[in-house]
Amino acid sequence: MMTVVTHATLREGAEPEWDAAMRQRLMSVQGRAGFVRSQLLIPLDEPNGRVIIGTWLSRADWEAWHGDEAFCETRQRLDGLQEAPSETTWYEIITDYAPPGITQVAEKVVDRGRETARSIVGRLRGQQQA
Numbered sequence: 001m002m003t004v005v006t007h008a009t010l011r012e013g014a015e016p017e018w019d020a021a022m023r024q025r026l027m028s029v030q031g032r033a034g035f036v037r038s039q040l041l042i043p044l045d046e047p048n049g050r051v052i053i054g055t056w057l058s059r060a061d062w063e064a065w066h067g068d069e070a071f072c073e074t075r076q077r078l079d080g081l082q083e084a085p086s087e088t089t090w091y092e093i094i095t096d097y098a099p100p101g102i103t104q105v106a107e108k109v110v111d112r113g114r115e116t117a118r119s120i121v122g123r124l125r126g127q128q129q130a
Contacts, residue, residue: 003093021074
């Protein structure tokens with residue numbers, strides 16, 4: 001997996017419009033091949049700064065998204081609201097840890113339920129044979 005970190009500096013007063021456009025862009029990537037997750041951050045000491053963190057299965061998946069028509073349309077709009085071109089750095093993920101989400105918790109509950117059901121069925125079959 002790969003993580004891409006992009007730093008942008010926005011023109012003063014353009015923050016609300018840029019944020020709305022970026023939120024729309026990040027929502028549109030949901031379900032795209034290779035997309036894992038994204039975050040939009042504001043540095044505490046730089047209110048017109050933005051950091052976008054995207055995690056992808058591969059850089060090729062990210063590049064394919066950048067060729068998408070919807071992406072290209074928002075690129076011009078976002079670039080016009082920035083003081084300068086954004087800066088992007090790529091990272092290869094060595095370790096990725098997150099606490100279990102609701103999906104993982106639900107899967108564990110289902111697995112335990114299956115184990116309990118098998119145990120009960122086994123006991124019932126044993127009683128029938130006796």
